[in-house]
Amino acid sequence: MIAGWFTGDGEGFRLLGTRCSACSTVFFPREDTHCRNPHCPGGRLVEAPLSRRGHVWSYTDSRYRPPSPYVTDRELPWVPYTLIAVELPAERLVVLGQAAPGVTVADLTVGMEVEVVPGVLHEDTETTWTTWQWRPTGVGA
Numbered sequence: 528m529i530a531g532w533f534t535g536d537g538e539g540f541r542l543l544g545t546r547c548s549a550c551s552t553v554f555f556p557r558e559d560t561h562c563r564n565p566h567c568p569g570g571r572l573v574e575a576p577l578s579r580r581g582h583v584w585s586y587t588d589s590r591y592r593p594p595s596p597y598v599t600d601r602e603l604p605w606v607p608y609t610l611i612a613v614e615l616p617a618e619r620l621v622v623l624g625q626a627a628p629g630v631t632v633a634d635l636t637v638g639m640e641v642e643v644v645p646g647v648l649h650e651d652t653e654t655t656w657t658t659w660q661w662r663p664t665g666v667g668a
């Protein structure tokens with residue numbers, strides 16, 4: 528599991544970012560050291576749940592192993608998946624994530640509304656690693 532990047536489950540599932548108390552800039556992945564806004568005098572970084580819904584900004588079929596924090600066990604065959612960049616208007620952020628299982632590039636259009644859902648990143652006999660995924664709203668509900 529990726530500690531501190533999300534919270535809750537089901538309808539309560541939220542990505543967790545941090546918000547600067549001085550300039551209100553939101554960071555995801557969370558920034559806990561110092562505000563990265565060059566025009567900010569520097570504020571306190573407070574944990575902030577992000578909006579559940581956003582709009583597709585771009586998407587692609589990923590044919591390569593993703594970078595950290597994704598699990599990359601090189602012993603396992605790599606399964607391509609759909610990667611979506613989602614714009615969260617309230618936070619003025621673009622958040623990357625995998626599409627929910629069964630969602631392909633053929634199901635997506637730029638500007639489509641999607642919501643964040645918990646998903647399984649990887650599992651073995653003992654442990655399930657959870658991640659976030661994006662799913663078009665109104666699908667599977």
Ligand SMILES: [Zn+2]
Nearest residue numbers: 547550562567
């Ligand atoms: Zn700031």
